[in-house]
Every structure is written in structure tokens, then in C-alpha cells.
Amino acid sequence: MPVIYLIRHGQASFGKEDYDQLSEPGWEQSRILGRALQNQSLGFPRAICGTMRRHRETAEATLGELGLPKEWHTDTGFNEYNHEELLAVDWPLATDRPALTAWLAEQEQPRKVFQARFEQALRRWQRGEGDYSESWPAFRERVLASTYSLGNSLSSGDSALVFTSGGAISVIIQQLMALDSEALITYNRNLINTSVTRVLVNAGKLRLVSVNEHLHLPSEQVTYR
Numbered sequence: 001m002p003v004i005y006l007i008r009h010g011q012a013s014f015g016k017e018d019y020d021q022l023s024e025p026g027w028e029q030s031r032i033l034g035r036a037l038q039n040q041s042l043g044f045p046r047a048i049c050g051t052m053r054r055h056r057e058t059a060e061a062t063l064g065e066l067g068l069p070k071e072w073h074t075d076t077g078f079n080e081y082n083h084e085e086l087l088a089v090d091w092p093l094a095t096d097r098p099a100l101t102a103w104l105a106e107q108e109q110p111r112k113v114f115q116a117r118f119e120q121a122l123r124r125w126q127r128g129e130g131d132y133s134e135s136w137p138a139f140r141e142r143v144l145a146s147t148y149s150l151g152n153s154l155s156s157g158d159s160a161l162v163f164t165s166g167g168a169i170s171v172i173i174q175q176l177m178a179l180d181s182e183a184l185i186t187y188n189r190n191l192i193n194t195s196v197t198r199v200l201v202n203a204g205k206l207r208l209v210s211v212n213e214h215l216h217l218p219s220e221q222v223t224y225r
Helices: 024-040 053-066 084-091 098-104 110-127 134-154 166-176 183-190
Strands: 005-007 046-049 159-164 196-202 204-214
Touching: 005 134, 005 166, 024 053, 046 053, 053 159, 084 110, 098 110, 110 183, 134 166, 134 196, 134 204, 166 183, 166 196, 166 204, 183 204
Parallel strands: 005 159, 046 159
Antiparallel strands: 005 196, 196 204
């Protein structure tokens, strides 16, 4: 039975000028994942990657440790939503990086405060209250279209590694578990960097069999961004 391995990218560079690149811990998480996947009897899996730099770098490190060519099919359907746009619509301060950095530095728990504001922005986007380049329904539609298209393209015994982001994986979980839109926020908050969510494909139908697997990571290397 074909299996799709949904892989959340390694830790990105939160708080840096360019978030969309792996941090050093993110590179190491991805290499550890590659070594762990060696024991999964994957054969020669198909690799699919969103177009974001953090997706590509995760794929590069993981495939390298698997001893596979660093080659993959690119699918924009697995790209993440534009988190900067979502924040800008709901929280104008987020567009002024120096001011935002200074404000966060004044907070007792800056990461917790930022997460709360980000989730507020996500809920506003889901309600459709604002002008966005991609609506919540459009985001869901493209992620699910790419997922079902991939599933239909796999033959018996095939496997696919999909390097993507937490939002995209959360949409797939939401769909396959028939959950409401709040599930995006709950799962997105808790998906661990380089965690694996497995989906079985059977006669064109997708079945979720595991979520957020991360036993390959030592506890000190567990991160969420």
C-alpha cells in the first residue's frame, strides 16, 4: 500500500532577517531524520518539495543522509501560507521589524506572546476578515489538491517523502480527521520540526495513520518553529 510521509521542515530562522532558511539546529534535525528513515525500508521513494528555501534545505539534508540523489519534484501546492501577510493584516506592528523586536524584548514571555498574536491573525484569516493574496479556502483547496493528486499517482509499494510546512500538514490532518478549522491552529502549534505524519493510500482514498512522529529527535533538539 502506498505511503505518503509528510515531513515538516527543520527549524527555520525565527527572529532573523530571513526566516525562510534552516538554522544550524534545523540542518542537524534534518540529518538525524535522514538517518532514522534508513530503517524504514523506503526503497527509492519519490521526493516532493514545496518551493520554499526551508523545504529545499530540509530535503537536501535528509536525502543526503539517506544516500539518495538530492533531487525532488517541486510542487507549489505544498507551500505554506504567507505568515508575514497574515500578521501584517491583523497586527501592523509586525511589519516594522525593529519596532517589533523592541516590543517583544519588553515582554516577559516573548515567544508565547508572539504565538498568541499569530494565532489571532490566523483566526482572522480563516474568518475572511481582510484582504489577502490567498484566502483560507483557497489555501486548503491547493494543499488538498496536491495531496490527492500525489496519492492517485502512487502505485502499490510506492512511497513519497513530502517536504512541507506545519500549516499544510495541519490542513491535511484536519481533512482526514474531519475536524473543524480550529484544528489548523492546534496542530500547527504542536507539530515538531522534522516530525513525520504518515498517510496511507488505498484505492484513491487517504487514511491518516500517524501524526507528528519525532522519536528520531533527542529531547534537547525538539523545536516548533
